[in-house]
Amino acid sequence: MTLTLIKMSESINYINYSCYFTVFREGEQFSSYNSLCIVISGEMELNDGTHRQVFRSGDIYLVRKNQLLKFLKNPGEESEFKSLSMRFDDKMLEQLSEKEHFILQDRVKAPAFIELTTAHHLKYFMESLLQYQDLLENRSPELALLKQKEALILLFKHDPSLKNILYDISDPYKIDLEKFMLRNYHFNVKLDRFAYLTGRSLATFKRDFERIFGTAPRKWLLEKRLQEARYLLEKGNKASDIYLDLGFEDLSHFSFAFKKYYGLPPSRL
Structure with missing residues (x-):
C-alpha cells in the first residue's frame, strides 16, 4: 500500500475496515442500514441536520437505518483516519426478533446516531475484531455471522431499549x-x-x-x-x-x- 492511495476499504459479510489519508465526505448522505462503528484513529463528524457530533479514537456509535446523515472523515495530524463498522442485515434482525417473539410496541423517535462510548464491553469487542481482520477479509461468513450476533447481545445488555430501534425493519410510513x-x-x-x-x-x-x-x-x-x-x-x-x-x-x-x-x-x- 502506497501513500498515493486515498482510500483502502474491504467489505466482507457486513464488516468493514476503512482507511483514509485525506478528508473525505460520503457521496450520498443516506444511511440504508443499522451499523455499529468505532473510530480507531482520526475523527468522524456526523450531522443529521439537527445534531452534530465529532467522534474520536476509541469512540463508538450506532447509526440507524433509513436516516439522512452527513459523514465527514478527518485524518489526524500524524495518522490517517481509520474505522471499523459492522452492518446488521435486516433478514438476520427479523429472524432474531421472531425467535425472541419480540413485539414492537411503538416506533422510537431517536437521533440518526447514538453514542455508545460508555459501553466499555462494546469497545473491547470492536477492538477485538481487528485481530480477526485476515479471517474476515478471506471470506469467513460463519465467523462474521457469529460476531454480528455477539455484538447484538452486547448492545441489548447495555440498553435493552435498543431492540425497539434495531428490530424495527419496516419501511418508513407516510409523513408530512x-x-x-x-x-x-x-x-x-x-x-x-x-x-x-x-x-x-x-x-x-x-x-x-x-x-x-x-x-x-x-x-x-x-x-x-x-x-x-x-x-x-x-x-x-x-x-x-x-x-x-x-x-x-x-x-x-x-x-x-x-x-x-x-x-x-x-x-x-
Whole structure:
C-alpha cells in the first residue's frame, strides 16, 4: 500500500475496515442500514441536520437505518483516519426478533446516531475484531455471522431499549412531505430516497410535491439551495465552505448553477 492511495476499504459479510489519508465526505448522505462503528484513529463528524457530533479514537456509535446523515472523515495530524463498522442485515434482525417473539410496541423517535462510548464491553469487542481482520477479509461468513450476533447481545445488555430501534425493519410510513423537505433539502440524495423516506412511491412523491410547492422537486431543490447559499455568502461565508453542506456535488457545479441563477459568480458576493 502506497501513500498515493486515498482510500483502502474491504467489505466482507457486513464488516468493514476503512482507511483514509485525506478528508473525505460520503457521496450520498443516506444511511440504508443499522451499523455499529468505532473510530480507531482520526475523527468522524456526523450531522443529521439537527445534531452534530465529532467522534474520536476509541469512540463508538450506532447509526440507524433509513436516516439522512452527513459523514465527514478527518485524518489526524500524524495518522490517517481509520474505522471499523459492522452492518446488521435486516433478514438476520427479523429472524432474531421472531425467535425472541419480540413485539414492537411503538416506533422510537431517536437521533440518526447514538453514542455508545460508555459501553466499555462494546469497545473491547470492536477492538477485538481487528485481530480477526485476515479471517474476515478471506471470506469467513460463519465467523462474521457469529460476531454480528455477539455484538447484538452486547448492545441489548447495555440498553435493552435498543431492540425497539434495531428490530424495527419496516419501511418508513407516510409523513408530512412539506415539513420533511423544508428540514432536509440540503441533503445530497436522489429523489427516490426522499420519496422512500416520506413513505411514497416516486410517482406519488412527485405528484404530492408539485401540489404542495407548485413546482417540480428538482427545480425547487436547486432554487432552495441557491437561495440559502446567497444568504450565507452575504453573511461572509466562502463558497468553498458551504457548497457541500448545501447538497452540491462539487464547487464547479455550485458556481455554475449560482451564476446561471443569479447572473453573477459566488465570489462577487
